[in-house]
Structures are given as structure tokens and as C-alpha cells.
Amino acid sequence: MLTLNGEIMKTKTSSIFTRFDINLEVEKQKVRKVSTDELLQEVADCVAEGDDDEIENIVKNVLKTKSPVKVIDEGLIPGMNEVTRLWDEGVYFLPQVILSSDTMIAGIALCEKRMGKLMEKKGKVVTHTAEGDIHDIGQVIVNALLNAAGFEVINLGADVPVDEVVKACKLHNPVMLTGTALMTTTMTAFPKIAAELKELGLNIPFVCGGGAVSEEYVISFDYGVWGKEASQASAMAEDALKGLSWQEIRNKWNG
Amino acid sequence: MKLTSSMAYKNPQEIMFGKAIKPVITKRGLKIGGGNVIPEIVPHPRPGREKDKGTLIREFERANDDALERCVNVGHPYLVIENEHIYQMTNNPSWGGEIAAQTAHQMDEYKDKYGLIAAYRSTIADIRKPDIVNMRDSDQTRKVFESFNECARHSDIVSIESMGGKEIFDYSIIRNDITGMLFAQAILGGRDVEWIWKQIVKIAKKHNCIPGGDTDCAQANTAMFMAGGFLSKNIPHTLAALCRAISAGRTLVAYECGATGPGKDCAYENPIIKAITGIPIATEGKTSACAHSALCGNVIAAVCDLWSNEAVEFHDMFGGSSAAVFTEILGYDAALMNASVELGYQKQFQACLIASDRYRDPQAFILCPDNAWTIGKAITDNSESCFTRARAAALKCGELILGDPKMMLTAFENKSLLDYLKELDSLPDNEGDFIDICLKKYSKVKGFNPASYGF
Numbered sequence: 211m212l213t214l215n216g217e218i219m220k221t222k223t224s225s226i227f228t229r230f231d232i233n234l235e236v237e238k239q240k241v242r243k244v245s246t247d248e249l250l251q252e253v254a255d256c257v258a259e260g261d262d263d264e265i266e267n268i269v270k271n272v273l274k275t276k277s278p279v280k281v282i283d284e285g286l287i288p289g290m291n292e293v294t295r296l297w298d299e300g301v302y303f304l305p306q307v308i309l310s311s312d313t314m315i316a317g318i319a320l321c322e323k324r325m326g327k328l329m330e331k332k333g334k335v336v337t338h339t340a341e342g343d344i345h346d347i348g349q350v351i352v353n354a355l356l357n358a359a360g361f362e363v364i365n366l367g368a369d370v371p372v373d374e375v376v377k378a379c380k381l382h383n384p385v386m387l388t389g390t391a392l393m394t395t396t397m398t399a400f401p402k403i404a405a406e407l408k409e410l411g412l413n414i415p416f417v418c419g420g421g422a423v424s425e426e427y428v429i430s431f432d433y434g435v436w437g438k439e440a441s442q443a444s445a446m447a448e449d450a451l452k453g454l455s456w457q458e459i460r461n462k463w464n465g
Numbered sequence: 466m467k468l469t470s471s472m473a474y475k476n477p478q479e480i481m482f483g484k485a486i487k488p489v490i491t492k493r494g495l496k497i498g499g500g501n502v503i504p505e506i507v508p509h510p511r512p513g514r515e516k517d518k519g520t521l522i523r524e525f526e527r528a529n530d531d532a533l534e535r536c537v538n539v540g541h542p543y544l545v546i547e548n549e550h551i552y553q554m555t556n557n558p559s560w561g562g563e564i565a566a567q568t569a570h571q572m573d574e575y576k577d578k579y580g581l582i583a584a585y586r587s588t589i590a591d592i593r594k595p596d597i598v599n600m601r602d603s604d605q606t607r608k609v610f611e612s613f614n615e616c617a618r619h620s621d622i623v624s625i626e627s628m629g630g631k632e633i634f635d636y637s638i639i640r641n642d643i644t645g646m647l648f649a650q651a652i653l654g655g656r657d658v659e660w661i662w663k664q665i666v667k668i669a670k671k672h673n674c675i676p677g678g679d680t681d682c683a684q685a686n687t688a689m690f691m692a693g694g695f696l697s698k699n700i701p702h703t704l705a706a707l708c709r710a711i712s713a714g715r716t717l718v719a720y721e722c723g724a725t726g727p728g729k730d731c732a733y734e735n736p737i738i739k740a741i742t743g744i745p746i747a748t749e750g751k752t753s754a755c756a757h758s759a760l761c762g763n764v765i766a767a768v769c770d771l772w773s774n775e776a777v778e779f780h781d782m783f784g785g786s787s788a789a790v791f792t793e794i795l796g797y798d799a800a801l802m803n804a805s806v807e808l809g810y811q812k813q814f815q816a817c818l819i820a821s822d823r824y825r826d827p828q829a830f831i832l833c834p835d836n837a838w839t840i841g842k843a844i845t846d847n848s849e850s851c852f853t854r855a856r857a858a859a860l861k862c863g864e865l866i867l868g869d870p871k872m873m874l875t876a877f878e879n880k881s882l883l884d885y886l887k888e889l890d891s892l893p894d895n896e897g898d899f900i901d902i903c904l905k906k907y908s909k910v911k912g913f914n915p916a917s918y919g920f
Contacts, residue, residue, distance in 0.1 A: 227825050231695035235875045297698065303877070304691070304699040305641035312640070342552040344594035344628075347635045347687060354639070368594060394778060395515040395551040422756075422778070427512065 239301050244288035253281060253317065257289030258296075260309025262316050269320045278321035282329060286317045290358050297441075304351065304441075311358035331362035333385040333451045335443075336378050338366035339420075340399045345392035348420040351440040352388055359444035361385075372399050376406045379414055385450040387414050388443060392421035401431040408432055415456035417446055425464055435460045466659055466721055470848040473743030477838035480736075480768045481811055482802050486743025488770075489675050489725050491584035491621035493576055495543055497727050498745025498770040502802040504795035505545040505586070505730060505747050505771040506532045508779045508788040515553045518560050525564045526571070528779040528788040533575045533583060535789035541796030544583045545622075545747075545771055546572075547730070550590040555612045556605075561587060562615025569619040586677060587616035588624040588729065596632040596912020600657055601919070613665055617672035623665065624677035624729050629657020629918065630715075634684045636910045638691065638700060643707065643859075643885045644892065648903040650684050650711045651855030652896075656918045658718040666723035678744070679719040680732035681712035689733065689828060694758060702760075703866065703874065703882035706827040710840050710862035713737040714855040717844070720744060730773035733761070733828075736837035737858075739768050741845060747771035752795055755787070761829035764822035767815050768834055772799050824873065827866045836865050850896035859889055 241258040245251045249272045256268050272281050293310040296302040322328050335356050339346040346368035353363045364382050366374060379387055387407075391397040400418045407414055418428045419437030428436040433456045437443060442463065449459050473486050485498030497503060508528035514520045529546050536544045546568060548554075554561040568585045575581040589612045592605045600606065609625075617623050630653030637645025658679055669676035680686075685708050691697075692705035713734040720726070726744030728735045730753075735746035746769060751762030753775030759765075766772060772795055777787045784790045805814035815834075822829040830836060840858050847857035863886045866872055867879075874882070893899050904920065907913055 226821055229695065229825075229873055232873055232875060235877060300698055302698070303641075303701065305639055308639045309641070342556070344592065344597070347639070347691075350635060351639060367597075369597065393551060394512040395510060395553070398512050398515070 239296060239299065241289075241292045241296070244292060245284055247284070249276065250281070250285040253285030254289030254292065257286055257310050257314045257317065258292050260306055260313050262309065262313040265313045265317045266320065269317045273321070273324055278324040282318055282321050286314050286321070287360070290314045294358065307358065308351070308354045311354045315357060332360045333447070334362045334364055334382050335386045335388065335447050336364040336366065336375070336382055336384045337388045338370040338375050338390070339368035340389055340391040340396040341369060341371045342399070343391045343393055343396035344368050345421065346390060348440050349388070349390040352390065352443045355440065355444050356447060359447065361444070361447055372402045372406065375403050376410070379407060379412050380410065383412070384414060386447045387416045388437070389416065389418045390420040391418070391423050394422045397423050397427065400428065400434065404431045404433040413456070415446070415450050415459050417443065429460060429464055432456070436464045466718070468848040468851070468854065469717060469721060469741055470845050472741055472838070472842055472845055474740050474838065477740065477835040480740055480834050480838065481815065482767060482769050483806060485726070485739065485745035485770055487725065488745055489727065491675065492673070493572065493582055493584060493621070495545070495582045495584045495621070497545070497584075500806070501543065502769060502799040503543045503545055503771050504541060504792060504799045505547055505773040506788060506792045506795060507547045507549060507730070507774055507776045508532065509549070509776040510551060511779055515551055518557065518563070521553065521560060522564055522567060524779060526567055528786065529568050530571055531786045531789040532792040533571060533581065535785065535792045536581055536583070536796060537575065537579045539793055539796065541792070541800070542582065544581065544792065544796070545586060546583065547586040547588060547773070549588040549776060550612065552590055552592060555590040555592050555608055558608055558611040558615045561589065561612050562618065565616045565619035584621035585619070586622040586624060587620040588626065589613055589616065591625055591628045591683075593628055595628060595630070595914070595917055599914060600629060600917035601660060610664060610668065613668045614672075617669050617674040620674055622675040622677040622727065623669055624679065625661070625665065626680050626682040626729065626731065627654070627658055627661055628683050629661075630654035631683045632912050633907050633910055634687070636907070638688060638704075638708075641700070641704070643704070643888050644903070645907060646684070646708055647711055647852070647855055647859065647889070647892075648899070648907065650681060650708070650715045651851045652900055652903065653918050654681065654684065654715040655718050655851035658715060659722055660919070662719045662722035662724055676724045678724045678726055678728040678732070679716050680729035681715050681734060682729070682731045684715075685709050685712035685734060686731055689759065690757060692828070694760070701878050701881040703827050703863075703878045704885065706831050706866060707859045707862055707882075707885055709734055709828060710737070710831060710858040711855045713741075713840065713858055714844055714851055717741060718851070727771050730771065731775055733765060733832065736765070736768050736832050736834060737841045737844070740834070740838040740841040745770035747773050749773040749775045752791065752798065755791065760826035761822050761832055763818045764829050764833055766798070766802070767818045768837075772802075824871050827872060827874065827878075830869070830872050831862050831865060839865060852896035852899050853894070856889055856892060860886060
């Protein structure tokens with residue numbers, strides 16, 4: 211009801227707008243059981259709940275009876291996979307994924323300490339925010355999601371000069387490179403990076419996204435693949451890991 | 466700095482578009498908030514035009530001239546042009562200064578030739594990224610102030626979208642951490658706004674330029690952008706609404722330091738600011754769909770003084786350049802609002818703007834003038850500290866959303882909101898205690914440097 215000059219206006223909102231989503235809410239789903247072992251299930255549940263305060267106690271307890279590799283492979287990672295599933299199905303929101311990712315990473319660090327070596331990651335992804343651009347929250351989300359998916363993230367941060375990005379690619383030979391930009395006037399660094407990679411013969415899919423970065427612009431240069439949402443990054447990295455070329459990844463995700 | 470403890474408007478029914486209690490007058494005599502809604506066009510250069518000073522100056526010359534010319538062609542009597550600095554314009558302070566001088570010259574010519582009254586706002590880019598530089602002592606900081614000096618000489622209005630608190634905010638928002646967001650916006654943001662605006666006001670006054678205002682774009686608009694549409698699953702819209710209520714206390718600091726308005730267009734918290742301060746404000750709504758989507762396309766115009774488009778990339782359209790086209794659209798919107806005033810229908814017109822969005826989304830709901838005023842009242846009634854007023858604004862915002870049965874929320878949005886309010890309720894009452902807790906809690910966040918905020 212809206213008040214107008216002392217009168218009460220009755221508004222029928224249905225004639226003004228429609229909340230198509232309001233009845234589409236996915237019924238709250240529970241995290242599925244991922245292990246028959248009670249302790250490993252506890253690890254997975256802790257990751258699914260994103261409880262990074264508790265993970266230390268839980269993992270330390272499990273490590274008394276189980277190998278660190280088992281804790282990672284049958285507790286931490288399956289727990290994170292459940293989170294990813296629930297996000298994909300529209301049950302979880304982004305912060306839940308980030309908190310679970312933090313929790314999994316804390317758990318893995320404890321296991322790595324016990325193993326005396328780092329866990330083997332799927333592959334490297336170099337991420338950066340364009341030179342002159344300090345809006346990097348998109349990159350922060352990409353980093354968290356790639357970490358959660360088991361990739362090693364080489365995080366170059368924000369406002370990264372073209373040469374530094376190229377240098378990092380040369381050094382790490384990643385399966386994929388990502389670039390984030392909010393402004394159209396900073397995304398102009400992307401084709402320069404792509405051109406230098408080409409000159410060096412570094413054939414790396416270069417996923418670019420953020421703010422005003424358009425598909426039309428990104429697919430105008432070789433290696434460029436447009437990332438519409440940060441949430442696509444890990445699936446694109448999986449494609450790169452499988453050996454899909456930048457053209458194949460572009461054909462799959464763009465156009 | 467004394468925090469505001471009373472409302473400029475004694476009730477929300479008094480707040481109307483086009484008219485502010487404290488209007489401002491620009492160098493060419495444009496009265497903002499003096500009874501008319503005025504279009505504010507914001508053209509943005511095309512990618513590649515930033516490659517050198519010459520191409521960038523030429524780009525702005527064309528865009529700004531197209532806007533002025535379109536006003537004359539369709540008879541829009543007043544115009545504000547805002548040029549938001551791209552990184553290169555502030556990183557090279559003379560660039561922004563030369564563009565300001567060029568635009569002032571163009572406006573003088575249009576005034577002399579046709580009588581068009583226009584004004585120019587330079588918005589300096591805050592290139593101080595909190596996790597990269599010391600906000601108070603870095604080359605970037607010096608360039609920001611140098612840019613203000615260069616631009617204030619020629620511009621009518623100067624503004625900024627300041628970055629204080631951004632490092633903790635970004636860390637917190639993706640972790641659903643309302644405490645961290647409150648710390649980032651109210652404490653860190655509040656301190657930075659105070660530090661920077663005391664200096665901006667001095668610079669502006671030295672050059673007879675209006676110290677416009679700030680915006681919590683870096684934080685509250687990040688939340689709005691992440692909340693997205695109804696299908697987005699990034700953050701709850703109720704969190705973005707709370708974040709907006711919190712942002713008002715941060716933006717208010719600029720006015721407490723001497724900024725006079727017009728507030729920045731992208732400060733969606735501006736209806737709250739106008740209710741508290743009586744300064745004229747710029748807002749953007751459906752006309753900024755060219756830059757980003759929003760769920761308050763009409764209601765945000767309900768109390769505007771400048772009506773803006775956020776930013777549109779300069780390029781050709783069927784109807785001319787985007788700068789010309791959007792100037793025409795904004796000007797017609799303004800004409801409609803001004804016609805309603807002439808005819809005495811402004812309350813009815815305002816009611817339509819409000820009704821069309823009121824229950825669309827909690828972010829729109831809290832910016833309806835009545836709710837914006839109520840949130841403002843919570844801010845001024847809790848003026849002991851930046852912390853107390855920000856928390857009070859958030860709690861009031863939540864209470865309003867939950868208190869109106871027509872405001873539909875999904876079960877998840879509803880539960881999230883209840884959780885945030887519970888967390889806000891559990892915080893200490895004293896700002897000092899809150900700061901102590903947060904300095905410890907966030908001490909390990911990458912790049913957080915308490916010295917940037919005088920801690």
C-alpha cells in the first residue's frame with residue numbers, strides 16, 4: 211500500500227512485475243554421503259559446511275588413523291565436489307563455495323605437512339587483472355573456484371603489466387591463462403598479451419572476462435576465449451587440461 | 466569531525482525530485498536542486514582511445530560536443546556532463562586537466578552561441594588500491610590530489626569514487642561476512658573518506674569549484690552487481706540491501722567534511738543522503754542499463770536532482786553517437802519530471818515511480834523515499850560513531866524488509882537476512898571494541914594495512 215496525499219493506493223504488483231524466481235527456489239538439498247567411513251564423512255561434512263575453524267581439529271584427528279592421501283582423496287575433495295554440485299544445482303550461493311574452498315585448502319595444508327610434500331595439482335592456471343585496472347574481485351572469485359577444483363593458481367594480482375603476464379606464462383607454462391578487467395580501456399592489454407604469447411610460441415587458451423569485457427572484443431584476437439561468468443573458469447580449465455585447443459574451447463563456450 | 470544528528474527533511478513526503486533544501490549553483494549559473502531535474506550525461510571512451518593523450522582528448526571532445534549539440538537540437542535547456550576519469554587520466558594528471566579545460570571551453574561556446582546552460586563534473590579515478598599502496602602516502606595518492614588540482618581549475622564540480630575499505634570488503638563479501646563488510650565500509654571507508662575529503666574540499670574551494678561528493682561504488686555497487694538479477698546465485702539480495710544501508714554512513718562523511726553535492730550518480734544510497742543532508746543528488750536507473758542491470762530502474766528517480774546514465778561507451782548508433790542519444794533520453798526523462806512539477810502532478814508522478822519498483826526487490830524497497838528517510842533517521846539517531854550509525858542503518862533496513870508482507874523474499878533470502886541481523890545484534894555496542902575485534906580478526910587478510918587508515 212502506498213500513501214499518496216493521505217489516500218491509500220492499492221498496488222497490484224502482479225500487473226507491474228513478475229518474480230519468476232520466487233517459486234522456483236530449489237528445495238533445500240542435503241549434502242550427500244560421500245564415504246561409509248564415519249571419520250572421512252566428518253571431514254567431507256566440515257568442508258561442505260565451510261567450517262574453517264573446525265577443520266584443523268577434525269583433520270588432525272583423522273590423520274591419527276588414516277593416511278593424508280586418503281584424507282584428501284576420500285574426505286576433503288569429495289566434500290568439495292558436493293559443494294560444487296550443490297552450487298551447480300542452485301542450492302548453494304557463492305560465499306558457501308568460497309568458505310568451503312577455504313576449508314578444503316586449510317585441510318589439504320595439514321595433510322601436506324604430514325606428507326612432507328605438496329599435493330599434486332591437476333595443472334597450473336595463471337590469473338591476473340589487467341594493467342591499470344584495480345578491480346579484481348572477479349579474479350579473486352576465479353582463484354577460489356580454480357583452487358576448489360584442484361588447480362594450482364599462479365595469482366599475479368591486480369594492475370599487472372603485459373610483460374609480467376607473459377613472463378609468468380613462460381615460467382609456468384600453464385594450461386590456461388585468465389585476465390580480468392572492469393574497464394574497456396584496460397582490457398586493451400589482453401590482445402597485447404595474446405600477441406606476445408603467440409610470438410613466443412606459447413599456445414595457451416586465454417580466458418578474458420569481467421565488467422565491460424565483451425565477447426566480440428575477446429574473440430577478435432587469437433587465444434582469446436570470453437568468460438561470461440567467473441563460475442565458468444574451472445570447467446574451462448578442465449577443457450584445457452583435457453587438451454582442447456583455444457579454438458575448441460572458444461567454439462564450445464563462445465558464439 | 467562532528468557526525469550528523471538531525472534530518473534535513475522532517476518527513477519523507479517533503480522529498481521531491483528536482484528540488485533540494487541546499488541547492489548549488491555552478492560557474493555558468495546552473496542551479497542544481499533548484500526546482501528542475503537536469504540530465505547528467507556520462508560518456509566513456511572507446512577501448513584504444515587511451516593509448517595517448519591526443520586520441521583521448523579528441524575522444525572526449527567529440528563525445529562532449531555531441532551531447533551539447535543534441536541538447537540544442539532537441540531543446541533540452543540544461544545539461545551536466547560528467548567525465549569519469551579512466552585510469553590513464555588520473556595517472557597522468559595533466560590529461561584530465563586538459564580535458565576539463567577543453568570541455569569548459571566547449572560549454573562556454575554553447576552558452577555564448579545558443580544560451581545553453583551546462584556544467585562539467587570531473588570525477589577523479591581513485592587509483593589507490595588499498596592492498597597495493599599506502600592509501601595516505603604513495604605516488605598514486607599524490608597523483609589523485611594533483612588531478613583534483615588540475616581539474617578543479619576548469620570544472621564546475623569534482624567528485625571521486627573512493628576505495629577505502631575495499632580490501633576487507635572484497636574478502637568479506639565472498640565469505641558472507643557482514644561483520645567484515647561493516648568494518649570495511651563504516652570504519653575503514655569512513656576514515657578514508659574523511660581523510661581524503663578534507664583535502665578535496667580545500668582544493669575545490671581554492672579553485673571556486675563545487676566539491677560534489679563521493680559514492681560507495683567500490684563496495685555497495687560491488688554487492689549490487691554480485692547480487693545481480695533474480696537468477697543469480699552469487700550473494701543474497703538481502704545482503705546487498707543491508708550493504709546499501711551501511712554505505713550511507715560512509716558516503717555521508719564526505720558531506721560532513723564540506724562536500725555540498727550534487728552527489729555522485731552511482732551512489733544508490735543517495736536518497737538516504739538527501740533525506741539526511743538536503744543536498745542535491747544525482748541518481749541513475751533505467752537509463753544506466755547501458756552500463757549495468759539494476760532492480761530499481763524507476764524508483765531511484767523519485768528524489769533525484771540530476772538524472773544520469775552511469776556510463777555509456779562512445780560509439781555510433783542509428784540515432785547518432787551514444788553520447789547524443791543518451792543525452793536526448795535523459796533530457797526527455799527530465800522534461801517529463803519537470804512537466805509534472807509544472808502541472809502540479811509531481812506527487813502522483815513520484816508515486817508511479819515508486820510503485821513500479823517498490824516490491825520488485827529489497828534493494829529497491831529500501832530506496833523508496835519513506836524507507837530511505839527512515840534509514841536516514843536511524844543513522845542520525847545513532848550518531849555516536851560511524852560504527853553505531855552504520856549498524857543502526859543495517860538493522861533498520863532489515864526490520865523494514867521483514868516488516869512489510871508485500872516484500873517477497875525467497876526462503877533463502879529470508880533466512881540469510883535473519884542470520885545477518887542476528888550477527889549485527891551480537892556485535893559490541895562501542896566502536897572502539899568493534900575496531901579492536903576487527904583489527905585482530907582481519908589482520909591476516911592479504912594486503913590489509915591498518916596504517917592506511919591511521920591505525
